[in-house]
Amino acid sequence: MQPFALNYARPAAELEVTTPYAYDSGLQLNVLLDGRIAASDHALLRELGTTTSTAGSKTHFDD
């Protein structure tokens, strides 16, 4: 039988989002296609949800 808590499990939401930015190792920052720094665009971050408490990876369950 499965542990009690797993009776309340649900399918994991698809966390993969296509981000419109890429890491620039020279700047050590993620940069948008137009050259702007992604972290400075708070409206974009809010839209993408990449800074939210459910955006952690499989190896980081601290939300």
Added chain:
Amino acid sequence: MTVLILTSEEDVTADMVVVHLNASGVPVVRLDPADLTGGVALSGEYVHGAFRGHLWASGRLVGMEGLRSVWVRRPGVPASRVPEPSDWLSEESSQALYGMLRGTDARWMNHPDASHRARHKPWQLRLAQRCGLPVPATLITTFPQAAREFAARFPDLVVKPVSGAHPQEPPRAVPTSRVAPDTDFTAVAFGPTLLQRRVAKRADVRLTAVGERLLAARKVTPPDADPDEVDVRFASAATPWTPVEVPPRVAEGVRDYLRQAELAYGAFDFAEDADGTWWFLECNQSGQFGFVEVETGQPIARTIAEWLAGQEPEAGTACGGGTSGALYR
């Protein structure tokens, strides 16, 4: 003196801090231990009673004696991206990297030993009690009968994972969930189960602690909210996060918690009840903060950057000042 940031490339939340460090002219080296031994290299020698270590990443070389701080944000498993990864190589790489860094004088956010201990939620609950933070009645057990008796004493319960981890085979999420009064607790015997009295909350509170500075935000629970939607991370309510003052007794308890946990950073979750009491739920030692800053405008990233740079926030800022964050080295 350089700030070393250990995190993944896609960690745009870390970017928010790097931006502030860059603006302050503080040197930064950012790397993901997962890239050992590809894009990241290390070397350290112990000769004539002295240690000299170096890290290299993306064309940047930094001496370990020149590190002012280490921010362990969202690092990958060391050497996990090599062509032929193995548990052995990851352990070798972990010991080499973190072992050498442990020998430096850099301050940590957070130290790996403190982080490891702080992830244990049962330990968190006990520490919170000791620090005077209200903790909802909680039971962790593998005895079905204990669960039944607890449910009889506290009929309105929630269940949540003891570890906070979500199962991966297959990938599933286990949100904090309400337990029905007539629930069959037989399956408690098949895994440690954390049951907790449900707090009838009027708001969720996320308190982000950086050194001595506390920045709290509050998300109101709508009066017509579904009482079965317990976990704010999965709730559908669209109410915003807004800044909130930290009650003095909570601030005192949180600072005591951080001192005893030896943490420089912690993201505390509270449930605020109808009386205004903040009930401690957990403290995530590496909890996300970007979503709070984006919604509230609170200067969390800047505060982290200041801590990493060794520029202590002024006493009395935000919700109370205090002693130096340099306590947490």
